[in-house]
Amino acid sequence: MIGTWIRAAVLSLGVGVTAVAAEDFIVVQSTTSTQNSGLLDAILPEFRSETGIEVRVVAVGTGQAIKNAMNGDGDVLLVHAKPAEEQFVADGWGVQRYDVMYNDFVLIGPEANPAGVGGQDVEAALAKIAEAQAPFASRGDDSGTHKAELRHWSSAGVDVAAASGTWYRETGSGMGATLNAAAGMGAYVLSDRATWIAFGNKDGMKILVEGDPKLFNQYGVILVNPEKHPGVKAPQGQIFIDWLTGPKGQAAIADFKLDGQQLFFPNAQ
Structure with a gap:
Protein backbone atom coordinates (compact mmCIF):
# COMPACT_ATOMS: atom_id res chain seq x y z
CA MET A 1 0.00 0.00 0.00
CA ILE A 2 2.81 2.40 0.88
CA GLY A 3 4.63 1.38 -2.30
CA THR A 4 1.56 2.32 -4.36
CA TRP A 5 1.42 5.70 -2.62
CA ILE A 6 5.10 6.31 -3.37
CA ARG A 7 4.62 5.56 -7.08
CA ALA A 8 1.58 7.87 -7.15
CA ALA A 9 3.57 10.61 -5.42
CA VAL A 10 6.34 10.40 -8.00
CA LEU A 11 3.85 10.51 -10.89
CA SER A 12 1.93 13.40 -9.29
CA LEU A 13 5.00 15.60 -9.51
CA GLY A 14 4.29 15.86 -13.21
CA VAL A 15 7.91 15.52 -14.29
CA GLY A 16 10.09 12.74 -15.61
CA VAL A 17 12.06 10.34 -13.44
CA THR A 18 15.34 12.03 -14.41
CA ALA A 19 14.06 15.43 -13.29
CA VAL A 20 12.83 14.03 -9.99
CA ALA A 21 16.11 12.31 -9.28
CA ALA A 22 18.64 14.74 -10.70
CA GLU A 23 21.77 15.20 -8.59
CA ASP A 24 20.32 12.90 -5.95
CA PHE A 25 21.53 9.69 -4.35
CA ILE A 26 20.26 6.76 -2.33
CA VAL A 27 22.02 4.39 0.05
CA VAL A 28 21.59 0.68 -0.59
CA GLN A 29 22.44 -1.73 2.21
CA SER A 30 23.56 -4.84 0.38
CA THR A 31 25.57 -8.02 0.65
CA THR A 32 29.24 -8.59 -0.02
CA SER A 33 28.41 -10.95 -2.89
CA THR A 34 26.72 -8.28 -5.01
CA GLN A 35 29.78 -6.07 -4.56
CA ASN A 36 32.62 -8.64 -4.60
CA SER A 37 31.27 -10.26 -7.76
CA GLY A 38 31.35 -6.93 -9.61
CA LEU A 39 27.61 -6.98 -10.34
CA LEU A 40 26.77 -3.61 -8.84
CA ASP A 41 29.78 -1.91 -10.40
CA ALA A 42 28.55 -3.23 -13.75
CA ILE A 43 24.86 -2.30 -13.58
CA LEU A 44 24.63 0.84 -11.43
CA PRO A 45 26.18 3.22 -14.00
CA GLU A 46 23.34 2.29 -16.38
CA PHE A 47 20.76 3.10 -13.70
CA ARG A 48 22.39 6.44 -12.93
CA SER A 49 22.58 7.32 -16.61
CA GLU A 50 18.86 6.69 -17.03
CA THR A 51 17.60 8.30 -13.81
CA GLY A 52 20.23 10.69 -12.49
CA ILE A 53 20.23 8.83 -9.17
CA GLU A 54 23.58 7.85 -7.69
CA VAL A 55 23.53 4.61 -5.71
CA ARG A 56 25.92 4.45 -2.76
CA VAL A 57 26.39 0.85 -1.66
CA VAL A 58 27.19 -0.35 1.85
CA ALA A 59 28.37 -3.94 1.31
CA VAL A 60 28.20 -6.05 4.48
CA GLY A 61 26.77 -9.41 5.49
CA THR A 62 22.98 -9.75 5.18
CA GLY A 63 22.45 -9.76 8.96
CA GLN A 64 24.38 -6.51 9.37
CA ALA A 65 22.69 -4.98 6.32
CA ILE A 66 19.29 -5.68 7.89
CA LYS A 67 20.38 -4.16 11.21
CA ASN A 68 21.69 -1.09 9.41
CA ALA A 69 18.39 -0.70 7.55
CA MET A 70 16.46 -1.07 10.81
CA ASN A 71 18.58 1.78 12.18
CA GLY A 72 17.61 3.94 9.23
CA ASP A 73 21.08 3.86 7.70
CA GLY A 74 19.85 3.26 4.17
CA ASP A 75 16.97 3.68 1.76
CA VAL A 76 16.91 0.23 0.14
CA LEU A 77 17.85 -3.26 1.31
CA LEU A 78 19.25 -5.78 -1.24
CA VAL A 79 20.11 -9.09 0.45
CA HIS A 80 19.73 -12.89 0.28
CA ALA A 81 18.05 -14.40 3.34
CA LYS A 82 14.36 -14.62 2.45
CA PRO A 83 12.97 -15.59 5.90
CA ALA A 84 14.83 -12.68 7.50
CA GLU A 85 13.68 -10.34 4.72
CA GLU A 86 10.05 -11.37 5.18
CA GLN A 87 10.38 -10.81 8.93
CA PHE A 88 11.87 -7.36 8.25
CA VAL A 89 8.72 -6.44 6.30
CA ALA A 90 6.34 -8.14 8.75
CA ASP A 91 7.84 -6.13 11.60
CA GLY A 92 7.21 -2.90 9.71
CA TRP A 93 10.80 -2.00 8.85
CA GLY A 94 10.31 -2.54 5.13
CA VAL A 95 7.50 -1.66 2.73
CA GLN A 96 7.38 -4.66 0.38
CA ARG A 97 9.77 -7.43 -0.64
CA TYR A 98 10.46 -8.21 -4.31
CA ASP A 99 12.35 -11.15 -5.80
CA VAL A 100 15.25 -9.87 -7.91
CA MET A 101 17.56 -12.71 -8.96
CA TYR A 102 19.07 -15.99 -7.83
CA ASN A 103 22.18 -18.11 -8.07
CA PHE A 216 19.34 -22.37 -4.16
CA ASN A 217 20.16 -18.75 -3.30
CA GLN A 218 17.42 -16.12 -3.77
CA TYR A 219 18.01 -12.35 -3.56
CA GLY A 220 15.35 -9.81 -2.64
CA VAL A 221 15.02 -6.02 -2.57
CA ILE A 222 13.01 -3.94 -0.09
CA LEU A 223 12.33 -0.24 0.39
CA VAL A 224 13.02 0.83 3.97
CA ASN A 225 9.76 2.06 5.52
CA PRO A 226 9.62 5.89 5.57
CA GLU A 227 7.01 5.69 8.34
CA LYS A 228 9.75 4.24 10.58
CA HIS A 229 12.47 6.55 9.28
CA PRO A 230 11.22 9.81 7.71
CA GLY A 231 14.66 10.46 6.23
CA VAL A 232 14.28 7.56 3.79
CA LYS A 233 14.30 8.77 0.18
CA ALA A 234 11.24 6.75 -0.68
CA PRO A 235 10.45 8.02 -4.21
CA GLN A 236 14.04 7.60 -5.36
CA GLY A 237 14.35 4.23 -3.61
CA GLN A 238 11.19 2.98 -5.29
CA ILE A 239 12.50 4.17 -8.67
CA PHE A 240 15.59 2.02 -8.10
CA ILE A 241 13.49 -1.00 -7.10
CA ASP A 242 11.20 -0.58 -10.11
CA TRP A 243 14.24 -0.36 -12.41
CA LEU A 244 16.01 -3.35 -10.83
CA THR A 245 12.91 -5.55 -11.08
CA GLY A 246 11.85 -4.16 -14.46
CA PRO A 247 12.97 -5.12 -17.97
CA LYS A 248 16.12 -2.96 -18.08
CA GLY A 249 17.45 -3.96 -14.67
CA GLN A 250 16.66 -7.61 -15.23
CA ALA A 251 18.42 -7.53 -18.61
CA ALA A 252 21.46 -5.84 -17.04
CA ILE A 253 21.66 -8.59 -14.41
CA ALA A 254 21.40 -11.32 -17.05
CA ASP A 255 24.07 -9.67 -19.19
CA PHE A 256 26.64 -9.57 -16.38
CA LYS A 257 29.19 -12.35 -16.93
CA LEU A 258 32.73 -13.23 -15.87
CA ASP A 259 34.85 -15.56 -17.97
CA GLY A 260 31.76 -16.27 -20.03
CA GLN A 261 29.78 -17.43 -16.98
CA GLN A 262 26.51 -15.83 -15.91
CA LEU A 263 26.70 -15.08 -12.17
CA PHE A 264 23.10 -14.11 -11.38
CA PHE A 265 19.79 -15.10 -12.97
CA PRO A 266 16.98 -12.52 -12.91
CA ASN A 267 13.62 -13.75 -11.66
CA ALA A 268 11.55 -10.72 -10.66
CA GLN A 269 7.82 -11.35 -10.92
Whole structure:
Protein backbone atom coordinates (compact mmCIF):
# COMPACT_ATOMS: atom_id res chain seq x y z
CA MET A 1 0.00 0.00 0.00
CA ILE A 2 2.81 2.40 0.88
CA GLY A 3 4.63 1.38 -2.30
CA THR A 4 1.56 2.32 -4.36
CA TRP A 5 1.42 5.70 -2.62
CA ILE A 6 5.10 6.31 -3.37
CA ARG A 7 4.62 5.56 -7.08
CA ALA A 8 1.58 7.87 -7.15
CA ALA A 9 3.57 10.61 -5.42
CA VAL A 10 6.34 10.40 -8.00
CA LEU A 11 3.85 10.51 -10.89
CA SER A 12 1.93 13.40 -9.29
CA LEU A 13 5.00 15.60 -9.51
CA GLY A 14 4.29 15.86 -13.21
CA VAL A 15 7.91 15.52 -14.29
CA GLY A 16 10.09 12.74 -15.61
CA VAL A 17 12.06 10.34 -13.44
CA THR A 18 15.34 12.03 -14.41
CA ALA A 19 14.06 15.43 -13.29
CA VAL A 20 12.83 14.03 -9.99
CA ALA A 21 16.11 12.31 -9.28
CA ALA A 22 18.64 14.74 -10.70
CA GLU A 23 21.77 15.20 -8.59
CA ASP A 24 20.32 12.90 -5.95
CA PHE A 25 21.53 9.69 -4.35
CA ILE A 26 20.26 6.76 -2.33
CA VAL A 27 22.02 4.39 0.05
CA VAL A 28 21.59 0.68 -0.59
CA GLN A 29 22.44 -1.73 2.21
CA SER A 30 23.56 -4.84 0.38
CA THR A 31 25.57 -8.02 0.65
CA THR A 32 29.24 -8.59 -0.02
CA SER A 33 28.41 -10.95 -2.89
CA THR A 34 26.72 -8.28 -5.01
CA GLN A 35 29.78 -6.07 -4.56
CA ASN A 36 32.62 -8.64 -4.60
CA SER A 37 31.27 -10.26 -7.76
CA GLY A 38 31.35 -6.93 -9.61
CA LEU A 39 27.61 -6.98 -10.34
CA LEU A 40 26.77 -3.61 -8.84
CA ASP A 41 29.78 -1.91 -10.40
CA ALA A 42 28.55 -3.23 -13.75
CA ILE A 43 24.86 -2.30 -13.58
CA LEU A 44 24.63 0.84 -11.43
CA PRO A 45 26.18 3.22 -14.00
CA GLU A 46 23.34 2.29 -16.38
CA PHE A 47 20.76 3.10 -13.70
CA ARG A 48 22.39 6.44 -12.93
CA SER A 49 22.58 7.32 -16.61
CA GLU A 50 18.86 6.69 -17.03
CA THR A 51 17.60 8.30 -13.81
CA GLY A 52 20.23 10.69 -12.49
CA ILE A 53 20.23 8.83 -9.17
CA GLU A 54 23.58 7.85 -7.69
CA VAL A 55 23.53 4.61 -5.71
CA ARG A 56 25.92 4.45 -2.76
CA VAL A 57 26.39 0.85 -1.66
CA VAL A 58 27.19 -0.35 1.85
CA ALA A 59 28.37 -3.94 1.31
CA VAL A 60 28.20 -6.05 4.48
CA GLY A 61 26.77 -9.41 5.49
CA THR A 62 22.98 -9.75 5.18
CA GLY A 63 22.45 -9.76 8.96
CA GLN A 64 24.38 -6.51 9.37
CA ALA A 65 22.69 -4.98 6.32
CA ILE A 66 19.29 -5.68 7.89
CA LYS A 67 20.38 -4.16 11.21
CA ASN A 68 21.69 -1.09 9.41
CA ALA A 69 18.39 -0.70 7.55
CA MET A 70 16.46 -1.07 10.81
CA ASN A 71 18.58 1.78 12.18
CA GLY A 72 17.61 3.94 9.23
CA ASP A 73 21.08 3.86 7.70
CA GLY A 74 19.85 3.26 4.17
CA ASP A 75 16.97 3.68 1.76
CA VAL A 76 16.91 0.23 0.14
CA LEU A 77 17.85 -3.26 1.31
CA LEU A 78 19.25 -5.78 -1.24
CA VAL A 79 20.11 -9.09 0.45
CA HIS A 80 19.73 -12.89 0.28
CA ALA A 81 18.05 -14.40 3.34
CA LYS A 82 14.36 -14.62 2.45
CA PRO A 83 12.97 -15.59 5.90
CA ALA A 84 14.83 -12.68 7.50
CA GLU A 85 13.68 -10.34 4.72
CA GLU A 86 10.05 -11.37 5.18
CA GLN A 87 10.38 -10.81 8.93
CA PHE A 88 11.87 -7.36 8.25
CA VAL A 89 8.72 -6.44 6.30
CA ALA A 90 6.34 -8.14 8.75
CA ASP A 91 7.84 -6.13 11.60
CA GLY A 92 7.21 -2.90 9.71
CA TRP A 93 10.80 -2.00 8.85
CA GLY A 94 10.31 -2.54 5.13
CA VAL A 95 7.50 -1.66 2.73
CA GLN A 96 7.38 -4.66 0.38
CA ARG A 97 9.77 -7.43 -0.64
CA TYR A 98 10.46 -8.21 -4.31
CA ASP A 99 12.35 -11.15 -5.80
CA VAL A 100 15.25 -9.87 -7.91
CA MET A 101 17.56 -12.71 -8.96
CA TYR A 102 19.07 -15.99 -7.83
CA ASN A 103 22.18 -18.11 -8.07
CA ASP A 104 23.37 -20.96 -5.85
CA PHE A 105 25.78 -21.89 -3.12
CA VAL A 106 28.65 -24.31 -3.68
CA LEU A 107 30.77 -26.33 -1.26
CA ILE A 108 34.43 -25.72 -1.95
CA GLY A 109 37.40 -27.59 -0.55
CA PRO A 110 41.02 -28.51 -1.06
CA GLU A 111 41.88 -30.69 -4.03
CA ALA A 112 43.27 -33.27 -1.57
CA ASN A 113 39.71 -33.55 -0.17
CA PRO A 114 40.57 -35.28 3.15
CA ALA A 115 36.90 -35.89 4.02
CA GLY A 116 36.22 -37.51 0.63
CA VAL A 117 33.14 -35.41 -0.15
CA GLY A 118 31.55 -34.97 -3.56
CA GLY A 119 28.34 -35.17 -5.53
CA GLN A 120 25.21 -33.12 -4.97
CA ASP A 121 24.08 -33.80 -1.38
CA VAL A 122 25.37 -30.90 0.74
CA GLU A 123 24.11 -32.28 4.06
CA ALA A 124 25.75 -35.67 3.51
CA ALA A 125 28.98 -33.84 2.64
CA LEU A 126 28.86 -31.72 5.79
CA ALA A 127 28.25 -34.83 7.91
CA LYS A 128 31.38 -36.42 6.41
CA ILE A 129 33.43 -33.28 7.08
CA ALA A 130 32.30 -33.30 10.72
CA GLU A 131 33.01 -37.01 11.09
CA ALA A 132 36.52 -36.54 9.68
CA GLN A 133 36.96 -33.36 11.74
CA ALA A 134 38.42 -31.79 8.62
CA PRO A 135 38.96 -28.01 8.77
CA PHE A 136 35.93 -25.93 7.79
CA ALA A 137 36.03 -22.14 7.45
CA SER A 138 32.76 -20.40 8.30
CA ARG A 139 32.03 -16.72 7.82
CA GLY A 140 30.45 -16.68 11.28
CA ASP A 141 29.04 -13.21 10.59
CA ASP A 142 25.24 -13.68 10.38
CA SER A 143 25.41 -13.11 6.62
CA GLY A 144 23.00 -14.76 4.20
CA THR A 145 25.68 -17.33 3.42
CA HIS A 146 26.30 -17.99 7.10
CA LYS A 147 22.56 -18.37 7.77
CA ALA A 148 22.31 -20.90 4.93
CA GLU A 149 25.37 -22.78 6.15
CA LEU A 150 23.94 -23.09 9.67
CA ARG A 151 20.65 -24.45 8.29
CA HIS A 152 22.55 -27.16 6.42
CA TRP A 153 24.65 -28.11 9.46
CA SER A 154 21.48 -28.36 11.54
CA SER A 155 19.79 -30.56 8.92
CA ALA A 156 22.92 -32.73 8.86
CA GLY A 157 22.63 -33.21 12.63
CA VAL A 158 25.95 -31.49 13.39
CA ASP A 159 26.36 -29.13 16.37
CA VAL A 160 28.98 -26.72 15.02
CA ALA A 161 28.73 -24.49 18.10
CA ALA A 162 30.28 -27.32 20.11
CA ALA A 163 33.07 -27.63 17.53
CA SER A 164 33.85 -23.92 17.37
CA GLY A 165 37.56 -23.24 17.60
CA THR A 166 38.56 -26.84 16.80
CA TRP A 167 38.03 -28.12 13.24
CA TYR A 168 35.24 -25.54 12.78
CA ARG A 169 36.81 -22.09 12.37
CA GLU A 170 34.76 -18.87 12.29
CA THR A 171 36.42 -15.97 10.50
CA GLY A 172 33.90 -13.25 11.30
CA SER A 173 34.71 -11.87 7.85
CA GLY A 174 33.19 -11.44 4.41
CA MET A 175 33.12 -14.07 1.70
CA GLY A 176 36.35 -13.07 -0.02
CA ALA A 177 38.34 -13.02 3.20
CA THR A 178 36.84 -16.34 4.28
CA LEU A 179 37.73 -17.94 0.94
CA ASN A 180 41.29 -16.69 1.42
CA ALA A 181 41.36 -18.14 4.94
CA ALA A 182 40.04 -21.48 3.68
CA ALA A 183 42.70 -21.58 0.96
CA GLY A 184 45.38 -20.80 3.52
CA MET A 185 44.38 -23.57 5.93
CA GLY A 186 43.23 -26.14 3.35
CA ALA A 187 39.69 -25.96 4.68
CA TYR A 188 36.23 -26.58 3.26
CA VAL A 189 33.95 -23.57 2.87
CA LEU A 190 30.45 -22.73 1.64
CA SER A 191 30.34 -19.84 -0.83
CA ASP A 192 27.87 -18.23 -3.17
CA ARG A 193 28.87 -19.16 -6.70
CA ALA A 194 29.23 -15.55 -7.90
CA THR A 195 31.90 -14.68 -5.34
CA TRP A 196 33.72 -17.95 -6.05
CA ILE A 197 33.79 -17.23 -9.81
CA ALA A 198 35.16 -13.74 -9.15
CA PHE A 199 37.65 -14.99 -6.53
CA GLY A 200 41.25 -14.84 -7.69
CA ASN A 201 43.02 -17.23 -5.29
CA LYS A 202 41.62 -20.57 -6.50
CA ASP A 203 44.94 -22.42 -6.48
CA GLY A 204 44.53 -25.77 -4.71
CA MET A 205 40.77 -25.28 -4.17
CA LYS A 206 37.80 -26.45 -6.22
CA ILE A 207 34.03 -26.95 -6.12
CA LEU A 208 33.28 -30.35 -4.60
CA VAL A 209 29.51 -30.26 -4.07
CA GLU A 210 26.99 -28.42 -6.25
CA GLY A 211 23.56 -28.88 -7.77
CA ASP A 212 21.63 -29.69 -4.57
CA PRO A 213 18.25 -27.90 -4.70
CA LYS A 214 18.85 -26.94 -1.06
CA LEU A 215 21.72 -24.72 -2.29
CA PHE A 216 19.34 -22.37 -4.16
CA ASN A 217 20.16 -18.75 -3.30
CA GLN A 218 17.42 -16.12 -3.77
CA TYR A 219 18.01 -12.35 -3.56
CA GLY A 220 15.35 -9.81 -2.64
CA VAL A 221 15.02 -6.02 -2.57
CA ILE A 222 13.01 -3.94 -0.09
CA LEU A 223 12.33 -0.24 0.39
CA VAL A 224 13.02 0.83 3.97
CA ASN A 225 9.76 2.06 5.52
CA PRO A 226 9.62 5.89 5.57
CA GLU A 227 7.01 5.69 8.34
CA LYS A 228 9.75 4.24 10.58
CA HIS A 229 12.47 6.55 9.28
CA PRO A 230 11.22 9.81 7.71
CA GLY A 231 14.66 10.46 6.23
CA VAL A 232 14.28 7.56 3.79
CA LYS A 233 14.30 8.77 0.18
CA ALA A 234 11.24 6.75 -0.68
CA PRO A 235 10.45 8.02 -4.21
CA GLN A 236 14.04 7.60 -5.36
CA GLY A 237 14.35 4.23 -3.61
CA GLN A 238 11.19 2.98 -5.29
CA ILE A 239 12.50 4.17 -8.67
CA PHE A 240 15.59 2.02 -8.10
CA ILE A 241 13.49 -1.00 -7.10
CA ASP A 242 11.20 -0.58 -10.11
CA TRP A 243 14.24 -0.36 -12.41
CA LEU A 244 16.01 -3.35 -10.83
CA THR A 245 12.91 -5.55 -11.08
CA GLY A 246 11.85 -4.16 -14.46
CA PRO A 247 12.97 -5.12 -17.97
CA LYS A 248 16.12 -2.96 -18.08
CA GLY A 249 17.45 -3.96 -14.67
CA GLN A 250 16.66 -7.61 -15.23
CA ALA A 251 18.42 -7.53 -18.61
CA ALA A 252 21.46 -5.84 -17.04
CA ILE A 253 21.66 -8.59 -14.41
CA ALA A 254 21.40 -11.32 -17.05
CA ASP A 255 24.07 -9.67 -19.19
CA PHE A 256 26.64 -9.57 -16.38
CA LYS A 257 29.19 -12.35 -16.93
CA LEU A 258 32.73 -13.23 -15.87
CA ASP A 259 34.85 -15.56 -17.97
CA GLY A 260 31.76 -16.27 -20.03
CA GLN A 261 29.78 -17.43 -16.98
CA GLN A 262 26.51 -15.83 -15.91
CA LEU A 263 26.70 -15.08 -12.17
CA PHE A 264 23.10 -14.11 -11.38
CA PHE A 265 19.79 -15.10 -12.97
CA PRO A 266 16.98 -12.52 -12.91
CA ASN A 267 13.62 -13.75 -11.66
CA ALA A 268 11.55 -10.72 -10.66
CA GLN A 269 7.82 -11.35 -10.92
